Amino acid sequence: MNRKQLVEQIFQKKTFLCVGLDPDIRKMPECVQQEEDPIFFFNKQIIDATAPYCVAYKPNLAFYECLGVKGMTSFERTVEYLQKFYPDHFIIADAKRGDIGNTSAMYARTFFEEYNVDALTVAPYMGEDSVTPFLEYKGKWVVLLALTSNKGSHDFQLTEDKEGERLFEKVLKKSQQWGNEDNMMYVVGATQGQMFQDIRKVAPNHFLLVPGVGAQGGSLQDVCKYGIIKDCGLLVNSSRGIIYAGHDENFAQASAEKAKDLQQQMEVELSKIG
Amino acid sequence: MNRKQLVEQIFQKKTFLCVGLDPDIRKMPECVQQEEDPIFFFNKQIIDATAPYCVAYKPNLAFYECLGVKGMTSFERTVEYLQKFYPDHFIIADAKRGDIGNTSAMYARTFFEEYNVDALTVAPYMGEDSVTPFLEYKGKWVVLLALTSNKGSHDFQLTEDKEGERLFEKVLKKSQQWGNEDNMMYVVGATQGQMFQDIRKVAPNHFLLVPGVGAQGGSLQDVCKYGIIKDCGLLVNSSRGIIYAGHDENFAQASAEKAKDLQQQMEVELSKIG
Numbered sequence: 001m002n003r004k005q006l007v008e009q010i011f012q013k014k015t016f017l018c019v020g021l022d023p024d025i026r027k028m029p030e031c032v033q034q035e036e037d038p039i040f041f042f043n044k045q046i047i048d049a050t051a052p053y054c055v056a057y058k059p060n061l062a063f064y065e066c067l068g069v070k071g072m073t074s075f076e077r078t079v080e081y082l083q084k085f086y087p088d089h090f091i092i093a094d095a096k097r098g099d100i101g102n103t104s105a106m107y108a109r110t111f112f113e114e115y116n117v118d119a120l121t122v123a124p125y126m127g128e129d130s131v132t133p134f135l136e137y138k139g140k141w142v143v144l145l146a147l148t149s150n151k152g153s154h155d156f157q158l159t160e161d162k163e164g165e166r167l168f169e170k171v172l173k174k175s176q177q178w179g180n181e182d183n184m185m186y187v188v189g190a191t192q193g194q195m196f197q198d199i200r201k202v203a204p205n206h207f208l209l210v211p212g213v214g215a216q217g218g219s220l221q222d223v224c225k226y227g228i229i230k231d232c233g234l235l236v237n238s239s240r241g242i243i244y245a246g247h248d249e250n251f252a253q254a255s256a257e258k259a260k261d262l263q264q265q266m267e268v269e270l271s272k273i274g
Numbered sequence: 275m276n277r278k279q280l281v282e283q284i285f286q287k288k289t290f291l292c293v294g295l296d297p298d299i300r301k302m303p304e305c306v307q308q309e310e311d312p313i314f315f316f317n318k319q320i321i322d323a324t325a326p327y328c329v330a331y332k333p334n335l336a337f338y339e340c341l342g343v344k345g346m347t348s349f350e351r352t353v354e355y356l357q358k359f360y361p362d363h364f365i366i367a368d369a370k371r372g373d374i375g376n377t378s379a380m381y382a383r384t385f386f387e388e389y390n391v392d393a394l395t396v397a398p399y400m401g402e403d404s405v406t407p408f409l410e411y412k413g414k415w416v417v418l419l420a421l422t423s424n425k426g427s428h429d430f431q432l433t434e435d436k437e438g439e440r441l442f443e444k445v446l447k448k449s450q451q452w453g454n455e456d457n458m459m460y461v462v463g464a465t466q467g468q469m470f471q472d473i474r475k476v477a478p479n480h481f482l483l484v485p486g487v488g489a490q491g492g493s494l495q496d497v498c499k500y501g502i503i504k505d506c507g508l509l510v511n512s513s514r515g516i517i518y519a520g521h522d523e524n525f526a527q528a529s530a531e532k533a534k535d536l537q538q539q540m541e542v543e544l545s546k547i548g
Contacts, residue, residue: 022377062373062380068388069346076342098397099336099370100424100490103296106336114342123372125399125419127426145399150374152401155448159435167430167441174429216374 001090001118002139003182003207007231009055009088011274014267016232017259018056018092018209020239021046021078022063031249039064039074044081046243049252053263056090056235057082058209079115090235091117092143092209098122101129112137119143121187121209124171128178135179142184146171147199149189149212172202181205188227190218190236196226207233213262214241220262224269232270238262275364275392276413277456277481281505283329283362285548288541290506291533292330292366292483294513295320295352296337305523313338313348316525318355320517323526327537330364330509331356332483353389364509365391366417366483372396375403386411393417395461395483398445402452409453416458420445421473423463423486446476455479462501464492464510470500481507487536488515494536498543506544512536 010016023039035041047057064075082091097107097120111120112134119141122131134142147157147168157168165173172186188199190212199208208227212218213236220236227234238258246254284290297313309315321331338349356365371381371394385394386408393415396405408416421431421442431442439447446460462473464486473482482501486492487510494510501508512532520528 024380060373060377062371062377062384066380066384066388068350068384069343072343072346094373096373096397097336097370099334099368100422100485101426103334103336106298106340110336110340110342114340123370123397123399125397125430126422126424127429127431129424129426131426148374148400150400150403152375152403152405155401156399156441156444157401159433159441159444161433162436167433170430170433211374 006055006090009090010232011270013052013055014270015053015055015263016234016236016266016270017054017262018058018235018237019046019050019054019242019259020094020211020237021057021059022239022243024063027244029246029248029251032251037074037077039067039071040077043074043078045252046255047082047086049256050242050259051086051089053256053259054089056092058092058094058237060239061093061095076115079117083116090119092119092121093117094121096121096123096145098124098126098130100126101133104130105133108134108137112140119185121145124175131175132178135183140183142179143209144171144175144184144186146186147188147192147195149191149216149218153189169198169202172199176203185209185235187211189216190220190223191216193219193222194226196223200227200229205229205233207235209235209237211237214238220265220269228269228273230273232273236266280329280364284506285544287326287329288544289327289329289537290508290510290540290544291328291536292332292509292511293320293324293328293516293533294368294485294511295331295333296513296517298337301518303520303522303525306525311348311351313341313345314351317348317352319526320529321356321360323530324516324533325360325363327530327533328363330366332366332368332511332513334513335367335369350389353391357390364393366393366395367391368395370395370397370419372398372400372404374400375407378404379407382408382411386414393459395419398449405449406452409457414457416453417483418445418449418458418460420460421462421466421469423465423490423492427463443472443476446473450477459483459509461485463490464494464497465490467493467496468500470497474501474503479503479507481509483509483511485511485513488512494539494543502543502547504547506547510540
């Protein structure tokens with residue numbers, strides 16, 4: 001999916017919500033746990049219920065890999081289900097990959113050919129040749145970690161060099177020599193508040209993937225105040241806050257309500273730039 | 275496997291070689307490609323042939339994931355084969371994972387419970403809470419990226435802060451507050467030559483996992499000159515240089531010869547510290 005198509009979806013549906021599909025069997029309602037493939041069953045219900053309120057889904061690979069081959073089968077089935085029934089939804093595989101060139105090329109093949117998702121999160125630590133193999137796929141996106149939502153983000157990402165440039169700023173600047181606004185997004189945590197101003201100074205036009213609203217405590221309004229741009233330029237993700245909203249057989253309906261609530265807040269924000 | 279056991283293996287077998295199991299079907303001899311599970315068949319032959327000359331194996335997940343569920347089955351079978359027939363070999367899953375705390379915990383569960391490997395490579399960009407969940411498993415190891423072997427390593431890892439401390443040094447120092455010499459190693463590329471002196475100033479006693487000898491051009495002798503310590507403290511990895519040494523049905527024998535050649539060079543280096 002290209003940028004124009006993504007932006008069209010956002011303004012048509014009045015939402016820039018991304019639903020994180022992080023299925024943890026231990027947190028699912030009991031009725032789901034008895035299914036043959038509980039993860040796929042759970043995802044399918046969540047997707048059907050939330051699809052009207054979001055433009056993207058972000059399965060986090062950790063939650064599938066931890067079940068070995070069985071979990072990866074659930075991941076495949078989830079992606080295939082989305083592609084078949086919701087082809088206008090953007091799919092981000094949240095895998096935070098990145099390795100030396102020839103290995104990154106293998107990961108790129110995995111996610112952009114084998115699974116054929118739209119985007120992949122990538123870690124920047126290993127530099128240019130760890131990122132560029134992912135940029136060779138037309139219509140696909142790298143979502144590069146810049147300033148993450150977790151506490152540990154302060155350990156290295158805020159380190160200033162001799163000129164006062166912080167590591168996340170260096171990542172934003174340097175990576176713009178490798179990709180562009182049409183094939184690269186950045187991860188910026190919603191918990192970073194006013195830091196969005198600094199991000200927008202260096203990356204004024206890139207889409208930002210924003211985790212951390214909901215369970216992690218970030219504010220949608222703050223993110224929009226400092227981060228929204230004229231074609232929106234934001235995908236705000238919520239995982240736990242949406243998918244574990246309910247605890248019984250009506251869990252999908254509870255998720256839909258949480259997603260709808262965020263969609264309505266997003267509609268307000270979008271009306272300000274419309 | 276704990277440090278004492280690993281060191282015993284190194285001095286007993288007179289080698290600190292790690293064989294990288296990066297099976298790319300396109301590079302395998304034709305006779306292998308016709309097998310039902312070519313990757314496992316290939317790995318099994320390579321393992322049987324090289325086991326006397328190495329103390330560790332490092333499957334790189336990218337090469338398994340790229341084949342989807344089928345590839346992950348080959349990975350599982352490879353790990354199970356090693357655990358059953360070569361229980362004294364150290365197994366490093368090269369996956370370069372790292373995410374927010376609750377997600378890293380899922381990855382830790384995957385690799386240390388589900389697959390039960392000895393060690394996992396982890397990317398440091400997201401800081402403390404992305405690394406510590408892996409350190410909670412007794413007898414298991416985090417192998418943290420410090421100064422990698424690829425060209426892109428210079429993009430961010432050498433960035434100096436205001437006090438002249440480079441990012442890889444900050445990673446080495448900070449992470450020593452999270453783990454210790456008995457549950458944490460560092461990745462340092464063999465291509466970094468004299469940088470091993472700087473590494474040893476900050477991490478004098480940690481084991482280093484050293485890729486980049488062979489296909490990537492690093493020198494074993496340089497690595498030892500600057501990096502070896504009294505209990506060795508090195509695992510030197512070669513992947514492509516060993517596993518693709520042969521191109522016909524005698525491929526495993528060709529791999530064994532390459533591995534033996536490295537083992538003999540390592541024996542010389544070990545005799546200097548013995």
